[in-house]
Amino acid sequence: SLRNPLASIRSSAELAQAFDEGPAQRNINDIISQVDRMSQWIRQLLQSLRPLNDEAVPVDLPQVLQESLQSFAVPLARSGVTLDLRPLPPVQVLGQPALLAQIFNSLIANALEAMENGGRLRIEVVKRDRRSLTLRLADTGKGMSEQQQRLAFRPFFSTKQGGLGVGLVLVKRIMERFGGSVRLSSSQGHGTRVSLGFRLARL
Known part of the structure; x- marks a missing residue:
């Protein structure tokens, strides 16, 4: 439920990045950076909750x-x-x-x-x-x-x-x-x- 909107936000930011070379570039880069940060949190959270059933x-x-x-x-x-x-x-x-x-x-x-x-x-x-x-x-x-x-x-x-x-x-x-x-x-x-x-x- 969280990954899809984040992916959409990132794709939109990358599209804007390709067409805008002005002062907005810094804000666009910040958006992409923060989306990647949130995506990493989600991966960590899911991994921490996943049952560890792997055999040694x-x-x-x-x-x-x-x-x-x-x-x-x-x-x-x-x-x-x-x-x-x-x-x-x-x-x-x-x-x-x-x-x-x-x-x-x-x-x-x-x-x-x-x-x-x-x-x-x-x-x-x-x-x-x-x-x-x-x-x-x-x-x-x-x-x-x-x-x-x-x-x-x-x-x-x-x-x-x-x-x-x-x-x-x-x-x-x-x-x-x-x-x-x-x-x-x-x-x-x-x-x-x-x-x-x-x-x-x-x-």
């Missing part, structure tokens, strides 16, 4: 992470964020490739938002045993207050201006769906650390 399969963790990082290579460089990626062991974890990619995309996007003036994103394995592996993503961004941390995994809570607040909720749901876990620690002015606990696939 072995997933190459380093490969999924690398693909997500490659998709963010330009935004990371543009924002002045240095990537500190420690070597990952060649392991397979239980999950679904697309859903694990969604986790990394959400967390990397959050880190970028927190480091508007540049910084460092460090990704490393901090714990591993025969059955599990813990991967930590740590940024040097603005961090979160204690209250923000308590509310971080509640639906529709967001520290971003205009944020929908389903990103971390979805991360938690996906991790728990496949028997994993997610923990967050942060302090204002000192960045945020997100630890993802994965179950290792038996080879």
